[in-house]
Amino acid sequence: MQKICVVGLGYIGLPTAAVFARAGFDIVGVDVNKQVVERLNKGEVIIEEVGLPEVVKEVVAAGKLRASVAPEAADVFIIAVPTPIHEDCTANVEYVKSATKAVIPHLKEGNIIIVESTIPPRTMDDIVAPLIREAGFDPEKDVHIAHCPERVLPGRILIELVENTRIVGGLTPEATKKAADVYRQVVTGEVLETEAVTAEMSKLMENTFRDVNIALANELAKISARLGVDAHKVIELANRHPRVNLHHPGPGVGGHCLAVDPYFIVEKAPQEALMIQLSRDINNSMPDFVIEQIIKLTAELKEPKIALCGLTYKGNIDDVRESPAIEIVQKVLANPRFDVRIHDPHIRAEQVPFELVSFEEAVQGANLAVILTDHNEFKALNKQTLLAQMETPVVFDTKNCTGLEQEESLTVHRIGDLTGLQAISISKPINK
Ligand code: SAJ
Numbered sequence: 001m002q003k004i005c006v007v008g009l010g011y012i013g014l015p016t017a018a019v020f021a022r023a024g025f026d027i028v029g030v031d032v033n034k035q036v037v038e039r040l041n042k043g044e045v046i047i048e049e050v051g052l053p054e055v056v057k058e059v060v061a062a063g064k065l066r067a068s069v070a071p072e073a074a075d076v077f078i079i080a081v082p083t084p085i086h087e088d089c090t091a092n093v094e095y096v097k098s099a100t101k102a103v104i105p106h107l108k109e110g111n112i113i114i115v116e117s118t119i120p121p122r123t124m125d126d127i128v129a130p131l132i133r134e135a136g137f138d139p140e141k142d143v144h145i146a147h148c149p150e151r152v153l154p155g156r157i158l159i160e161l162v163e164n165t166r167i168v169g170g171l172t173p174e175a176t177k178k179a180a181d182v183y184r185q186v187v188t189g190e191v192l193e194t195e196a197v198t199a200e201m202s203k204l205m206e207n208t209f210r211d212v213n214i215a216l217a218n219e220l221a222k223i224s225a226r227l228g229v230d231a232h233k234v235i236e237l238a239n240r241h242p243r244v245n246l247h248h249p250g251p252g253v254g255g256h257c258l259a260v261d262p263y264f265i266v267e268k269a270p271q272e273a274l275m276i277q278l279s280r281d282i283n284n285s286m287p288d289f290v291i292e293q294i295i296k297l298t299a300e301l302k303e304p305k306i307a308l309c310g311l312t313y314k315g316n317i318d319d320v321r322e323s324p325a326i327e328i329v330q331k332v333l334a335n336p337r338f339d340v341r342i343h344d345p346h347i348r349a350e351q352v353p354f355e356l357v358s359f360e361e362a363v364q365g366a367n368l369a370v371i372l373t374d375h376n377e378f379k380a381l382n383k384q385t386l387l388a389q390m391e392t393p394v395v396f397d398t399k400n401c402t403g404l405e406q407e408e409s410l411t412v413h414r415i416g417d418l419t420g421l422q423a424i425s426i427s428k429p430i431n432k
Helices: 013-022 034-041 052-061 094-106 123-134 157-163 173-184 196-227 231-238 261-268 274-297 324-333 359-363 383-389
Strands: 003-007 026-030 065-068 076-079 112-115 144-147 166-170 191-195 305-309 339-343 368-371 394-397 411-414
Touching: 003 013, 003 094, 013 026, 013 052, 013 065, 013 076, 013 157, 034 052, 034 065, 052 065, 052 157, 076 094, 094 112, 094 123, 112 123, 112 173, 123 144, 123 196, 144 173, 144 196, 166 173, 166 196, 173 191, 191 196, 196 231, 196 261, 196 274, 261 274, 274 324, 274 368, 274 394, 305 324, 305 359, 324 339, 339 359, 359 383
Parallel strands: 003 026, 003 076, 026 065, 076 112, 112 144, 166 191, 305 339, 305 368, 368 394, 394 411
Antiparallel strands: 144 166
C-alpha cells in the first residue's frame, strides 16, 4: 500500500486523510497547528463533520493515520491548505506555496504531488511546477504533479469524497494517470482525466455557474420589485420548461466557495470575465437591497424594533463565512434609529461579535422580523407566536422560506415579491 502525506488537516484534508486510511493506506497528516496534531494523535477531531469522529478514532487506533507538524517521506503528497482571498479580491496562494516548499525536502523521484486546494487557473504550471524545478527536479519527468479539486458539500463530506466524480489534471499525461489511479482506489464515482489548467478552470466554473445564476435570480427580484411582479411565481412557471433552471433570489451569496472562487477567474482575465465580475457585484449588492426595504418598511416609526433572524450563509449549518446576513446585521446595528435583536439557533455566542437572544426575545414587541437564513426553525415559524408577541406583525422573508401567507392579521413581504410594500404604521396597527 502506498504511503500518503496529507498536508493541511482542515475541512478537506482531514476527511481525505481519514478516507484513504480507512482504505488501508498509511497516512501521515500534517498541520502547522500543534493542537490539531496532538488531538488527532489521540483520535480526536476539532472540526464538525457528520461521521468524521468515528472514522478518525478507528483509523488512528488501527495505526493507519497519525499526525505530525512536518511532512515526511511518502509516495504521494496531497496538499489541502486554504487559499484565502486578499482585500483586493485576488487569491492568496501563500499556503499552497509554503506547503509545496515544506514537501520538497522529502521528495524522491517518482513521487506524486496532488494539490486539492482551490487555486486560480495556471497555478500548477506557473507557481507549483517552478518551485519543484528550483529544487532541482524536473516537474515533467522526475515527479508527477496534478490538481484534483475538492467538490464536497459540508455535512456530506465523507459520502461525497467517495461517491462524487473527481477531476484530475496533471502537468503531463503520465502525472494525470498516476494521480487518478490514487483516487481510483477509494472513489466509487468516475475519475476523469485532463490537464492541470482545465481541472483548475472546471472547479472554478462549477461555483461560478451557480454564482452567475443566482445573480440572474437576484436581478429578477429587483426587476420584479420595479415592475410589480412576483419573481417566485415567474421562477416556478419558467422552470416548467424542460431546459430552464432559474435559481432563487436571496439576501446575497455567502460561503467560502461561491462568493470567492469567481474572483480567481476575474484576477487572471479581467478584460474577458465581465459577466462573472458583474454577477459578483449584483450578489454583493443584495445586502443593501435588503436594508433599503427595511428602511422603507420602518420609515414612519420613531425607534423601530427589528428582529434579525439567521446569520449563517445558508440554512441548517453553523458557518458564517462571507455570510450576507452578517453584513446586513452590521449595517442595521450601525443605524442608531433601530432597536435591534438578533437570533440564530445554530450559532454560539463566541462566533459573532454581537449579542444573541432567543427567538421569543427577538420578536417580543418587534415591529418587523427579518428572516435572513433558511434554517428549518424558520421554515416552521409559528404564526401565533408572531401575532401574540410582535408589536406590529410584519415579516420580511429574504429567503422565501417561512411558508407564512399574507393575511389580514399578518403582513408578509418576500424578497422576490415586494409589490404593495408599505411603511409600517403604528397608528393603524395591522392586527389590533
Ligand atoms: N444561494 C442562493 N440562491 C440559490 C442557491 C444558493 O442565494 O438559488 C446562496 C446560498 O444561500 C448561499 C450561497 O448561495 O449563500 C452558496 O450556497 P451553495 O449551497 O450553493 O454552495 P456552497 O458554497 O455551500 O458549496 C458549493 C458547492 N458547489 C456547487 O454546488 C456548484 C459545493 O459542491 C462545492 O464543493 C463548494 O461550493 C466548494 O467547496 O467549492
